[in-house]
Amino acid sequence: MFALVDCNNFYASCERLFRPSLEGRPVVVLSNNDGCVVARSNEAKALGIPMGAPYFRYAAVLRRADAAVFSSNYALYGDLSRRVMQVLAGFSPRIEVYSIDECFLDLTGVRDPTALGLEIARTVRRWTGIPVAVGIAPTKTLAKLANRLAKKGYGPTGPVLDWSELQDQDAVLGAVPVEDLWGIAARSGARLRALGIADALALREAHPQRLRASFGVVVERIARELRGQACLALEEVAPPRRQVMVSRSFGAAVSAPAELRAAVTAFASRAGEKLRSQGLAAPALTVFVQTNPFDTGRAFYANAVTLGFPVPTQDSTALVRAATRGVDRLFRAGDAYRKAGVLLPDVVPAEQAPADLFAEVGEDDRARRRMAVLDAVNRKYGRETLRFAGQLSGSGWRRRSERGSGVSTTRWAGLATVRAG
């Protein structure tokens, strides 16, 4: 038996946490470059703002509705997520942290799952301030669905729905569009509809073998899970990462090669930090650049190049050197670049990486110590306190973030102030 606990409008709820005055007001949170709406409170959803909508298209609507608009603050969301997961871990011996705002719990053997679900929702709310919904079912796919329904008010006594307690399951499934299921999006949805499979009930009744032949094993599993046959297990330990990526859209177009190099230097350096913090090493680095894909007046240019290392590395110096060398090969004069990134494919655990037979004696060790110092300084005094000189060649690419709340649970200066009396 699975429970899926999902935080309601997570980023919006985080921003609201320290501002009770935002209760009842529409709240939205924007993506990295203040570009898209990535979280909406219920009031914002009611305004008809779609998920992922470009902000500039809805700015006027939001202003008229007196909405609160925030740039994203991942340090805050990450910290609140950890707190929520910590509370959830107290309710089940086996949990799977599925995403920043979702967690599966193993409820096998629980006598009254609905009562436990209500207790979970109450406790998370009281201890962290974040509202959640709980879906309970014998498969993950049904638990996801039950969670959606719980948020819509199907639960008899609160934001909790146990699928097996639901009357007329078939009627409910018949009213769920096939694209609302976990794992089915627009493409597969359209193809399923063309075969007359438009809702969850029709998918459940379809022949698994035929689904497999036309759509592959993923859709077959979903159909089986709708019947209550569990195909997806709880994964307590996340498998090791296979790639590391750092990429950003630019706050303003970049045309100077030195500034493009400055941007990928920052990305490669950040990628190195990620590698070291996760104990990984990269055998190669891909750097990519692109112009504005939405500009219909100019030809779109996107290109990438991959460079290999003699042995897998976690040294930022090597990553930065490869990234800048790569970007020099990609750069075309006259283009206005809007985005670039660094991708480290096929990463391996650092202890499995062989040493470089041809490196100077002691160089490996010196490089490791340099990186240890870099990380220690930046951990203590803040990201990019110590950085590569190449980054000084320009910072016009940096993101717009004009609406940050400044609230933090991880910096003294950002803590909320409470006045009594």
Added chain:
DNA sequence: TCTGGGGTCCTAGGACCC
């Protein structure tokens, strides 16, 4: 003016082996 970032899994097809 203005459009995110970071991932995973699956499949088909090519290339190769004995």
Added chain:
DNA sequence: TCTGGGGTCCTAGGACCC
């Protein structure tokens, strides 16, 4: 008319997730 059988590895691209 007619051309074996069984397998692995790699890659690109599609599709999906939050």
